[in-house]
Amino acid sequence: MTENVLEIKDLKVHFPIHIGTVKAIEGVSLDLGQGDVMGLVGESGCGKSTLGFSILRLLSTPGFFAGGSIKYHGRDILKMTESEVLDLRGKNIGMIFQDPLTSLNPLFKVGQQFVETIRTHESGLSKREATDRAAAMLECLGITTARLNEYPHQMSGGMRQRIMIGLALVLSPDVLIADEPTTSLDVIVGAQFLDLLKELQRQFNLSILLISHDLGVVAQLSDRITVMYGGRVAESGLVGQVFGNPLHPYTRGLLASIPNIRLDKPALETMPGNTPDLVNPPPGCVFHPRCPRVMDVCRRERPRTTGADEHLAACWLYS
Ligand SMILES: Nc1ncnc2c1ncn2[C@@H]1O[C@H](COP(=O)(O)OP(=O)(O)O)[C@@H](O)[C@H]1O
Numbered sequence: 001m002t003e004n005v006l007e008i009k010d011l012k013v014h015f016p017i018h019i020g021t022v023k024a025i026e027g028v029s030l031d032l033g034q035g036d037v038m039g040l041v042g043e044s045g046c047g048k049s050t051l052g053f054s055i056l057r058l059l060s061t062p063g064f065f066a067g068g069s070i071k072y073h074g075r076d077i078l079k080m081t082e083s084e085v086l087d088l089r090g091k092n093i094g095m096i097f098q099d100p101l102t103s104l105n106p107l108f109k110v111g112q113q114f115v116e117t118i119r120t121h122e123s124g125l126s127k128r129e130a131t132d133r134a135a136a137m138l139e140c141l142g143i144t145t146a147r148l149n150e151y152p153h154q155m156s157g158g159m160r161q162r163i164m165i166g167l168a169l170v171l172s173p174d175v176l177i178a179d180e181p182t183t184s185l186d187v188i189v190g191a192q193f194l195d196l197l198k199e200l201q202r203q204f205n206l207s208i209l210l211i212s213h214d215l216g217v218v219a220q221l222s223d224r225i226t227v228m229y230g231g232r233v234a235e236s237g238l239v240g241q242v243f244g245n246p247l248h249p250y251t252r253g254l255l256a257s258i259p260n261i262r263l264d265k266p267a268l269e270t271m272p273g274n275t276p277d278l279v280n281p282p283p284g285c286v287f288h289p290r291c292p293r294v295m296d297v298c299r300r301e302r303p304r305t306t307g308a309d310e311h312l313a314a315c316w317l318y319s
């Protein structure tokens, strides 16, 4: 067993809005092991990004933590002071997003953004030293240092995404949260970016939480997978376990909806029904209104999480 860098226990994140409270995360537990890549998958709106932002304590208003804990090397992030959290962001935990343009400042050259990021955390460093460190980071990414003199808009989407990961890693965090990092890239550039991510993961022994609605993306990189549905964890396990022997009917539905070229399936099986209303979630198991294997108990009681050999599912079929 490797040490866990992150341990999320029974996390709850709520957004009170005019029509009620959006229970975006409703009791999620998840561990990220040192040097592991954990893929977080599920349909749009299931709470993946909220979970990612929670780890950096960056909830958008009116969100708040309604319960649980998020431990980074044993220290609860939710109990840290504001300045401790500021220190944690970037230095210990880096994050990259779907759209690099929203996180890169269009007004500043890339080099200035590196220097700014580095000196925010290490104020003792001279501009020269910070620039040298930025150049070394670019070298790791296979980017010429001349790029430091360019503005973000002068770069392609793939190049901007590389710059983003450079900024996320330049302070040597040991955890990286990557939220849909390839969704805005075309297929080839996205595949190259995933290769780069894998290479960096090995080089720096990074622990990565890789968030994607695309099972193909997480399958390529992840050691483990957590499947979310309606703000809860439906299933988790090693990639081979979850893909080879999916337990939860929701996971089975997700896998069946992937086009399989080799099997030459004529059409995609899509899962009937809508994602759940998180203001008034269905009682019992949130998936029960869409579940092909629904039983009486599923409509009444929330399933416990059970399983063996780290392959777990929250489903009454296994309780
Ligand atoms: N600032 C907010 N105010 C109200 N609801 C929000 C806010 N941010 C997220 N939500 C809700 O939380 C749920 C989870 O959203 P999100 O984490 O973005 O899902 P995903 O990343 O899986 O698509 C959604 O129902 C979304 O509408």
Ligand SMILES: [Mg+2]
Pocket: 048, 049, 050
């Ligand atoms: Mg999202």
